[in-house]
Amino acid sequence: MAKVLQINYQKCTGCRLCELVCAVAHDGKSNPARSRIKVMKWEAEGLYVPMSCNHCQDAPCMNACPVKAIYRDEELGRVMVDYDVCIGCRTCVAVCPFGAMSYNTKDKKVFKCDFCDGDPQCVRFCEVQAIEYVDAEEVSIEKKREAAERLSVAGKEAAVLFGQL
Amino acid sequence: MTVTDRDKSTAESLRATRTYGKVRCHNPTCMGRLQPKPGDKTIKCDRCGMEYRIAWVKKGFPRIRGPVWDVNKKIAEESLAKKMKEGK
């Protein structure tokens, strides 16, 4: 079954280890500029948001590619680049609404998240579990649970208040 | 390269001695292992009589928050008075 990356930015500590291991795992070099995942930061407020490819169903990069080098790998549910076909025009970089497609000036290639063929290293190294690799169907279940808990707490508090009246 | 991945270093092998769910008495010569019951707010050391307030880092992971002031202050004062007497 296809899995997806689930990012909970509130848990992110902003350490950027995901960027480091992503670059080393893919390119064997330490350089966050080579990372498929990037933590965007608002340091003055302490806000850190990891950004990566969402492997969109109706992927703009795939649709816009003039040579059809971008395809969907159904097995892992990921959007991939076929480098034999890719001409390096960077149209995909321009159209991606998330900035998830990047361009490597050293190898002269576009690059993006490929789920590390099913074992995402960013997930493996994220100790606080700000990034998780979960079944696509389960993606909202935790959110539902959290929201339900908030509702029930609010409900209980309301009941207490009501009792005090 | 002499490096082999199998070898455990001293520090790594010491990990086996780790205990969870317990705290150590803060009295340095006592260091008795105390095991608060889940949710306990204070604990008294049977060995030396010091008493502590407990906080829970997470479930099953207690931590001493600080002393129960009045108890520990009394113990300190008695002990100091005794030592000063011995010293003279």
Next chain:
Amino acid sequence: MPLNRKIAYIDLSTGSIETKPIPLEIRKKFLGGRGLDAYLLYNHTKKGCDPLGPDNTLLVSGGILTATCASATARTHVMAKSPLTGLLGSANMGGFFAPEMAWAGFHHLVIKGKAKHPVYIYIHNGEIEIRDARDLWGLSVTETQWAIREELGDQEVKSMVCGPAGENLVRFANVMTGIKNSGGRTGMGCVMGSKNLKAVAARGTMDIDIAHPAEALEFNKRFIDQITSAKVNQTQGTLGTPFIWGATNSWGGIRCRNFQYNQCEYADDIEPERIDEICEETMGPYHMTGCFGCQVHCRAQYKIPEGPYAGRYDEGPEYTSQGAFGGEPDTPRAVTVLTGNHLVDQFGMDNLETGSLISWAMELYELGIIDSKQTDGLDLRFGNDEAVLEMIERICYRKGWLGDTLADGGIAASKKIGKNSFDYLIHVKGMSNLHSDERATPALALNIALSSRGSDHLRSRPAIDLYHLPEEVLRKIYSSPVPYDGPLSSEHTEYIGKAWQVFWQENCYMAVDCLGICKYHTTFLGATLPNFEDWPKVLYYNTGIEMTPKEIWDVAERCNNIERLFNLREGLKKDDPEKGDVLNHRYHDEPTKRGAPDVVGRVIDKKKFLEMRAEIYEHKGWDENGVPTPETLKRLGIDKEPSHLL
């Protein structure tokens, strides 16, 4: 090829910039970071140079592992002759600066001279530029960093800056990066200020080659498991460094009211759990943050809940701020600690030195050694929160007689104040002590007395001495990589075997500083964290350099000896009350009054202390005056220093 990293020589007087590769032989001798800095400092400063003059050399570096695939190796090291002590100036900080500098092409900077007007250095993908910083002068630590990003149009730029305190030549001004990462001791920010250097900014997208990427990645995972399995790091990752407050305060290891008490009584409001509650109210349940590539995430985020600075965002407070603005001045209220911490972060000033000196002044005020005329009417009694916060600002801007006096550091201030004020100054080599009280722990007392940069807990503290680990465990740790079959004691009040522990720790901490690793990832607060036996693998997989644990130990010993040579050259004498390896007389004369039963009534026995000191000199291969013997220097291959190889 791995290690394609450079060193840059920047002369601010002439604007000349020269870059060189760092030869492998030098790497093997000094690794990088603090060790290589020490070598450079010894080679590039002349004896007796003015710390605030153009001849002082400011060194900025990352460790040899910085920006490789090894966790928590983001430490930036800064070194120069200290304007506070006149001896070695050395500070180490976390954050994101050193890796960024590495990706911009440089691992070491040697900054000399003095710019004619405020400037900042911008390093970008192998190029270095000296830029005008007249607009930035006067800005706070964070304002400066955001202004540089604005000017360069790049939000990813990381800067290392000095704040207003550095500009005003406060002798214990910090270099800072990010919100609160501080190169916080010995006044390195003051050296920046004296050079008219407001900031060093870096931005890089250059590759750092990893010698064996797959192995490096896998070994890093193993390293992380070792680190995150330590209880101490799990607690630290939840509460930050204040987590040690509970233990040290309950047994009586906190310095309170300058040095009058060894416990801050009823300090429940500044306990980490209390601070945690306040942070959670303003920042949500996940309010921890970390340095580059670190899983310990020991920094709390907070917003000041009330008072004139309500709503301001900052990070910390660290354990040192609890002591500096809570314990020592006896103002144990969370909001004071949070506000004090915020002020020193914005001014770029050493929280520890600031808090210590204010508390010292408070004791002098209560004793009548200084009066309200000298404080310009400020009621400087212990427990006065407003006076503490007011003094922080006065010191930074050198306002009033006392603010200006304290800004020159303890020893200079004691000369200006006169009377017997020096007797109350809790310092070693002119640098104030951490808010810790070492009277019950001879090992820790020896550590602060011997530390190369003056009283300090991060240079040789055998903190695990307090855990009463079984002797065989201590032996396992302390007899590797160099065999040791002398005595060791699990008893923290003992004097025997402690000299070896301090010696071992000193080499351990030097090694991590050379590698660029954070001290929370070695035998500091936890006994199960990596040390000499683990490092050769990390080093080999990442850089391809093959070294044995013993060779890394030798590097550490070599660098420690160079630091000693520097200190001796600048006038260290072992029994000098101002620059010696000695403690304040109160350690020996005044017994502790509070704490656990076996901690009260303790002093450091002077005779035993001196024996212990002679013992550590012997371990180090120094003569009875604390001078490295010619044989020691020869053994370590530094008998021809300064050798000017780099």
